[in-house]
Amino acid sequence: MAAASSILPPLGGTIAPGGSLADFIWFRTGGPAEWLVRPKDVEDLSRFLAALDASLPVLPVGVGSNLIVRDGGVPGVVVRLPKSFAKVTIEPGNRVRAGGAAMGITVASGARDAGIAGLEFLRGIPGTVGGAVRMNAGAYGREASDILVETTLVLRDGTVEVRPLEALGYTYRHSELPEGAIVVEALFEGVPGDPSEIGVEMDRIAAEREASQPLRSRTGGSTFKNPPGDKAWRLVDEAGCRGLQIGDAQVSEKHCNFLLNLGSASSAEIEELGEEVRRRVKAKSGITLEWEIQRIGVKA
CATH class of the missing domain: 3.30.43.10 (Uridine Diphospho-n-acetylenolpyruvylglucosamine Reductase, domain 2)
Structure with missing residues (x-):
């Protein structure tokens, strides 16, 4: 090279x-x-x-x-x-400014300490602000577009641009951010709240995630988008895919919208397992599940 x-x-x-x-x-x-x-x-x-x-x-x-x-x-x-892109600062008007590398839990905790409610759900999103803004990440009934005011992007040609919420073309788990654009900062807005009550809600979200999701496994979060009016995990379960394996790739038995690497799975095995799940769900229910996990790069 x-x-x-x-x-x-x-x-x-x-x-x-x-x-x-x-x-x-x-x-x-x-x-x-x-x-x-x-x-x-x-x-x-x-x-x-x-x-x-x-x-x-x-x-x-x-x-x-x-x-x-x-x-x-x-x-x-x-x-x-x-980490230099992970700063979180509080601004007037119940606003939180976060760098693109800041983790969801860090933003939620900063908002809690400042008495800003409405950002608690970020405690349940295990990725960065950049990823959450790009894919309109959500959990527990809320999503990034509910709290975002604007985002700062560095475009593919190097231009630094601030875009308001309305310019991002948000839909469910999707935005129209330009290809190659990098989210370097986001401005969120919540509402006044009591720090102790916000903390209780964050703890509830953490406990619920721990109880229902395979957080201590090698996984990739929610695999498929929820179809309108339904839950992806229910369709996967109904199609008999709970625990299904290809090599060391497995559909989680704890939450069957999660795929796991049991130890030595290849990415090809994980992706093929996802496609097999999609085939079985389509055959059982007639519904075509859409990938929520991003798949990048080239096959070996």
Whole structure:
């Protein structure tokens, strides 16, 4: 592989050729990024993308809590925002400003401590703010679009742009953010609340997740979107897929809208298991489940 300096523009942060994604992706599977880039700050990222060859694809990745990285790896540049992008600050008007790398629990906790209610559900979203904004992540009856005021993006050409909620084209688990755009910041708004009551609700959400989801396993979160008026897990269960296995990939017996890597599963096995579940659900109910997990990269 060629040296980064001969292909990529300079960066104040770090560039790792063949950077491992399986080291931090929740499933712990999949091939490497061609280039794994961690920018120093927004200006560093903006300059880098502005100078980057326009033919190279750019993909932002957070903690990989809802991601299958295929075994052949990811061509082009994968951008992972470091901790310098994880700041959370409180602003007037019950608003919380969070960096794209901030975790949902960190944002919810900051809001709780400031007496801002309405963001408790972020305690139940195990990904970053960037991922939540991009996919309109949700839990417990609420989703990102319910609390988002605006988001700051670095576009593929390096332009830094602030876009209001109305410009994001939100639908269920979907946004119309441009390809290659990276969420570097989001502004959320809640309502006044009592910190102790907010804390009780966050604890309830945490306990409910622990009881119902395989949180201590190598998983990828909710696999399929809920069809209108139904629950994906119910359809998977009804189709007889609870506990179904291909190699070391398994449909969770605890919550059958979760796929698991029991130890040595490949990404190909996990993805094929998901497709087999979709086939069985379609045959049983006539409903075609849509993937909620993002699948990226090339097959080996």
